[in-house]
Amino acid sequence: MKVMETGEENQTRIVKDFVNRLFNSVQIHNPNEWEFQQAVKEVLDSLIPVLEKNPLYINQAVLERMIEPERMITFRVPWVDDKGNVKVNRGYRVQFSSAIGPYKGGLRFHPSVNASIIKFLGFEQIFKNSLTGQPIGGGKGGSDFDPKGKSDLEIMRFCQSFMTELSRHIGPDVDVPAGDIGVGAKEIGYMFGQYKKIKGAYEAGVLTGKGIGYGGSLGRKxxxxxxxxxxxxxxxxxxxxxxxxxxxxxxxxxxxxxxxxxxxxxxxxxxxxxxxxxxxxxxxxxxxxxxxxxxxxxxxxxxxxxxxxxxxxxxxxxxxxxxxxxxxxxxxxxxxxxxxxxxxxxxxxxxxxxxxxxxxxxxxxxxxxxxxxxxxxxxPAKAANAGGVAVSALEMAQNSSRLAWTLEEVDMKLQGIMKDIYSKSMKASKDYDAPGNLVVGANIAGFLKVAEAMIDQGII
Structure with missing residues (x-):
C-alpha cells in the first residue's frame, strides 16, 4: 500500500529536487572547477530548510543569481625579470556580489591559482563578509605568479603590471582588494603606489592591508x-x-x-x-x-x-x-x-x-x-576566519573618516565581531533545526542578509 506524502514532506522533496537541479547546472556551466563546486554544494545543502520556509527565494531565483558572479575578469600580466626576460602570468578578479556593499576580498599570488580557486574563494566571501555585519560584498582575485624566489624588484614590477590592469575595475566604493596567500604589506604597497600614479589621486580606501604609515590599520596582520x-x-x-x-x-x-x-x-x-x-x-x-x-x-x-x-x-x-x-x-x-x-x-x-x-x-x-x-x-572557515576581512572593513572605516584607531580599539571591535558571528551562526542553526551545527548556521545567517538585500533591490 502506497504511503501518501504529507504537505511538509512534499515541500521538502520539491526543494531537494530544486537544489539537485541547480547543482547539476553549476557542474555543467563550471566544468572541472572542483573547488568552486565543493563550496556551492556545501552552501546549497545547508539552505534546504531555509528554502522550505521561504519559497520566495526560489521564485526570485536568488540562488541562481548569487551563484553566478556579477563579473569575472581575467587578464594578462606581462613583466620583466632581473635578467631582462619577459614573463607572462594570468590575473583574475571575481566580483561576486555587491548586494550589501562594495566587493571585498583578498588577492592571492600562488602557482595554484586558477579560475576555480578564485571563484570558490569569492563565493565564500559573500557569506563571510555578510556575517561580519560590515557593509561589504563578496569578491576575490589573484594570479598564478609565485613570489617565492623572486627579488623585490621582480615582485615590484609584477605588482605594478598587475595593478595597471586591475585599477580599471576597483575603487573605494566599487571593489576593495586586500592581501591573501603570497600578498603581504610589501605587495600591497607596490600595488597602492601604482594605483595612485595611474589615478592621480590618494584614495587610501582602495586597498586594505596597507602599511601603518599610509592608511593601514593596527591589528590587521x-x-x-x-x-x-x-x-x-x-x-x-x-x-x-x-x-x-x-x-x-x-x-x-x-x-x-x-x-x-x-x-x-x-x-x-x-x-x-x-x-x-x-x-x-x-x-x-x-x-x-x-x-x-x-x-x-x-x-x-x-x-x-x-x-x-x-x-x-x-x-x-x-x-x-x-x-x-x-x-x-x-x-x-x-x-x-x-x-x-x-x-x-x-x-x-x-x-x-x-x-x-x-x-x-x-x-x-x-x-x-x-x-x-x-x-x-x-x-567553519566562513565564520571562524572572518576576522581578517572584518578588520579590513575597519581599515576602510578609518580611511573614510581619516582617523587611526589604537590597537586596543581595533582588537576590542574584533572580539565583538567574532562573538557576534558565533551568536548569529548558533541562533540560525537552532532556528532551522540543526542546533549546534555551525556549518549550517553560518551559511544560513550569511545568506539571509544578502538574499533580503537582493530582493529589496529588484532583479539586477
Missing part, C-alpha cells in the same frame, strides 16, 4: 589568527571548555597560523606543532613562537630550521602527518582541502575536542562530516 581563536573560544565556552591547559596543533606558519598560535598561547594553551609546505615540526615542550616568527617573518626560512635551535623538537617531511599528533584542539590554517577524511578520523581517534578553520575551506567535505558525526565541535 594579527586579525585572522586572533579572530579564529576568539571564535573557537566562544564555541568552547558554550560547552564549559576553553583553550586554557589544552594541547593545540596548528597547520601552516604564515600570518594566520602565527597569530592563531600567539593568541592560543595567551589563552593558556600549549601549541605543540606547526608546518609549512615542506613539512611540520613537533615540539612536546610547546612551540617557541619567537623562533617561528624569526624564521618566517625575518629570515623567510623553512620551518625545518626550527630544530637547529630546539634540540627536543622533531621535523618530519610532508604536511599531512601533522594531524597524527594527538591534540585537544586542531586549527588548520594553511590552505584549502589540507585536512582529509583520513586525517579527520585520526584526529577523532586521538580525542580531538574542537576544530577551528583558520584557512579557507581547509577541511574536505568528508572530513567535516566525520567531525560532525563524532560530535567534535567544528568552527
Amino acid at each position: 594579527e586579525a585572522t589568527g586572533y579572530g579564529t581563536v576568539y571564535f573557537v573560544e566562544e564555541m568552547l565556552k558554550d560547552q564549559g571548555l576553553g583553550f586554557k591547559d589544552s594541547t593545540v596543533v596548528v597547520s601552516g606558519s604564515g600570518n594566520v597560523s602565527i597569530y592563531a598560535m600567539e593568541k592560543a598561547i595567551q589563552f593558556g594553551a600549549k601549541v605543540v606543532a606547526c608546518s609549512d609546505s615542506s613539512g611540520y615540526i613537533y615540539d612536546q615542550n610547546g612551540i617557541n613562537l619567537d623562533t617561528v616568527k624569526q624564521l618566517k617573518e625575518v629570515k623567510n626560512a623553512r620551518i625545518s630550521e626550527y630544530i637547529k635551535e630546539h634540540q627536543d623538537a622533531i621535523y618530519q617531511e610532508g604536511c599531512s602527518g601533522i594531524w597524527t599528533i594527538p591534540c585537544d584542539i586542531a586549527l588548520p590554517c594553511a590552505t584549502q582541502n589540507e585536512l582529509s577524511q583520513e586525517a579527520a578520523t585520526m584526529l577523532v581517534s586521538n580525542g580531538v575536542k574542537a576544530v577551528g578553520e583558520g584557512a579557507n575551506m581547509p577541511s574536505t567535505q568528508e572530513a567535516v562530516n566525520t567531525f560532525i558525526a563524532h560530535n567534535v565541535l567544528f568552527a
Whole structure:
C-alpha cells in the first residue's frame, strides 16, 4: 500500500529536487572547477530548510543569481625579470556580489591559482563578509605568479603590471582588494603606489592591508589568527571548555597560523606543532613562537630550521602527518582541502575536542562530516576566519573618516565581531533545526542578509 506524502514532506522533496537541479547546472556551466563546486554544494545543502520556509527565494531565483558572479575578469600580466626576460602570468578578479556593499576580498599570488580557486574563494566571501555585519560584498582575485624566489624588484614590477590592469575595475566604493596567500604589506604597497600614479589621486580606501604609515590599520596582520581563536573560544565556552591547559596543533606558519598560535598561547594553551609546505615540526615542550616568527617573518626560512635551535623538537617531511599528533584542539590554517577524511578520523581517534578553520575551506567535505558525526565541535572557515576581512572593513572605516584607531580599539571591535558571528551562526542553526551545527548556521545567517538585500533591490 502506497504511503501518501504529507504537505511538509512534499515541500521538502520539491526543494531537494530544486537544489539537485541547480547543482547539476553549476557542474555543467563550471566544468572541472572542483573547488568552486565543493563550496556551492556545501552552501546549497545547508539552505534546504531555509528554502522550505521561504519559497520566495526560489521564485526570485536568488540562488541562481548569487551563484553566478556579477563579473569575472581575467587578464594578462606581462613583466620583466632581473635578467631582462619577459614573463607572462594570468590575473583574475571575481566580483561576486555587491548586494550589501562594495566587493571585498583578498588577492592571492600562488602557482595554484586558477579560475576555480578564485571563484570558490569569492563565493565564500559573500557569506563571510555578510556575517561580519560590515557593509561589504563578496569578491576575490589573484594570479598564478609565485613570489617565492623572486627579488623585490621582480615582485615590484609584477605588482605594478598587475595593478595597471586591475585599477580599471576597483575603487573605494566599487571593489576593495586586500592581501591573501603570497600578498603581504610589501605587495600591497607596490600595488597602492601604482594605483595612485595611474589615478592621480590618494584614495587610501582602495586597498586594505596597507602599511601603518599610509592608511593601514593596527591589528590587521594579527586579525585572522586572533579572530579564529576568539571564535573557537566562544564555541568552547558554550560547552564549559576553553583553550586554557589544552594541547593545540596548528597547520601552516604564515600570518594566520602565527597569530592563531600567539593568541592560543595567551589563552593558556600549549601549541605543540606547526608546518609549512615542506613539512611540520613537533615540539612536546610547546612551540617557541619567537623562533617561528624569526624564521618566517625575518629570515623567510623553512620551518625545518626550527630544530637547529630546539634540540627536543622533531621535523618530519610532508604536511599531512601533522594531524597524527594527538591534540585537544586542531586549527588548520594553511590552505584549502589540507585536512582529509583520513586525517579527520585520526584526529577523532586521538580525542580531538574542537576544530577551528583558520584557512579557507581547509577541511574536505568528508572530513567535516566525520567531525560532525563524532560530535567534535567544528568552527567553519566562513565564520571562524572572518576576522581578517572584518578588520579590513575597519581599515576602510578609518580611511573614510581619516582617523587611526589604537590597537586596543581595533582588537576590542574584533572580539565583538567574532562573538557576534558565533551568536548569529548558533541562533540560525537552532532556528532551522540543526542546533549546534555551525556549518549550517553560518551559511544560513550569511545568506539571509544578502538574499533580503537582493530582493529589496529588484532583479539586477
